[in-house]
Amino acid sequence: MINFQILGEPGRDNAVLLSVDSGKAVHKLLFDCGYGCLDSVAIADIMSLDGVFFSHFHMDHVSGFDYMFRLNYNRSESPLRMFGPRDTRRVVQHRMQAYTWNLVDDAAGKVAVTEFGGNRLERCEFATKDQFRVPTQETSEPMIDRVVYAWPELTVSAIELDHGSGCISAGYVVRQADRWNVETSKLAELGLKPGPWLKQVTTIDDTPSSETIVIGERTFNVAELRGQLLKSTPGASFAYLTDFRPNDVEMEELVAFIKHVDVLVCENSYANQDLDLAVKNFHLCSDEVAQIAVSAEVGELVLFHLSDRYTSEDWSKQFGEVRRLFPRTSWPPAWQSALA
Numbered sequence: 001m002i003n004f005q006i007l008g009e010p011g012r013d014n015a016v017l018l019s020v021d022s023g024k025a026v027h028k029l030l031f032d033c034g035y036g037c038l039d040s041v042a043i044a045d046i047m048s049l050d051g052v053f054f055s056h057f058h059m060d061h062v063s064g065f066d067y068m069f070r071l072n073y074n075r076s077e078s079p080l081r082m083f084g085p086r087d088t089r090r091v092v093q094h095r096m097q098a099y100t101w102n103l104v105d106d107a108a109g110k111v112a113v114t115e116f117g118g119n120r121l122e123r124c125e126f127a128t129k130d131q132f133r134v135p136t137q138e139t140s141e142p143m144i145d146r147v148v149y150a151w152p153e154l155t156v157s158a159i160e161l162d163h164g165s166g167c168i169s170a171g172y173v174v175r176q177a178d179r180w181n182v183e184t185s186k187l188a189e190l191g192l193k194p195g196p197w198l199k200q201v202t203t204i205d206d207t208p209s210s211e212t213i214v215i216g217e218r219t220f221n222v223a224e225l226r227g228q229l230l231k232s233t234p235g236a237s238f239a240y241l242t243d244f245r246p247n248d249v250e251m252e253e254l255v256a257f258i259k260h261v262d263v264l265v266c267e268n269s270y271a272n273q274d275l276d277l278a279v280k281n282f283h284l285c286s287d288e289v290a291q292i293a294v295s296a297e298v299g300e301l302v303l304f305h306l307s308d309r310y311t312s313e314d315w316s317k318q319f320g321e322v323r324r325l326f327p328r329t330s331w332p333p334a335w336q337s338a339l340a
């Protein structure tokens, strides 16, 4: 299950907090970090973020960095993981070094930064006790299937989007791993009773195909038993897109990238009447946002990143423009009162 919360107010800086619940573990991911966006988030949740994913480093997407970093710069149990498009390591390091650090000699904290671009992933780590001066553990590897990071329970992939004048914005897709459930009717058919043996059968790993298991007095091949008993349920999926304007080729790649996601959170910066501004500033107008949702056949579209050039009445019209082409469109629930 994936729950998401749009942070910030309409017409102000926004971010998205994602909670990915596999039943065994909950991962919390933050997408962008605008000014004041974390004010409504519990401190415990901010301190347990599994990853912070930046689209790009325009101020409205990163002005809340200090507060997030203050709560995470010295985590001992796991590094603070940050991700973004090319140049992320330089920007993040500058931000981390923009303080006086003279009391951290014994600090255990680590920050792991991954940037992607041109189908490569560049990773490095910074240590709190080193005052974030020298990157270590530097690696460079090919980006496979656009994946920037994978936990056993979920995968985050990224795509480069054109935001004009050489500025790349990252779009992200989060996919939960497929889940394997035991079909109880099949258990009965085989005359088997649930027991501790189920754990071995339901734990999908690199078990050799010849491995057997004894249940009661019968011996089964583990792989065959899996095939008979388990049913796969597709994991939930979520996409985050903001601040971009693709050309035709990029649009095709983007649509394939987010195809069939359950939820798409997408910017709605400009009304149709301001297409010229959308073109000039490398954003989208309402029809273009809706068209992406239609082409990608997403389950649901949630709009955010509205421009403060408009009144709430304008926003309502904009919302109508998107919904006309893609009816399964909504605003974040907390914003409903802003609809005129």
Ligand SMILES: [Zn+2]
Binding pocket: 056, 058, 163, 243
């Ligand atoms: Zn921007």
Ligand SMILES: [Zn+2]
Binding pocket: 058, 060, 061, 243, 305
């Ligand atoms: Zn923006």
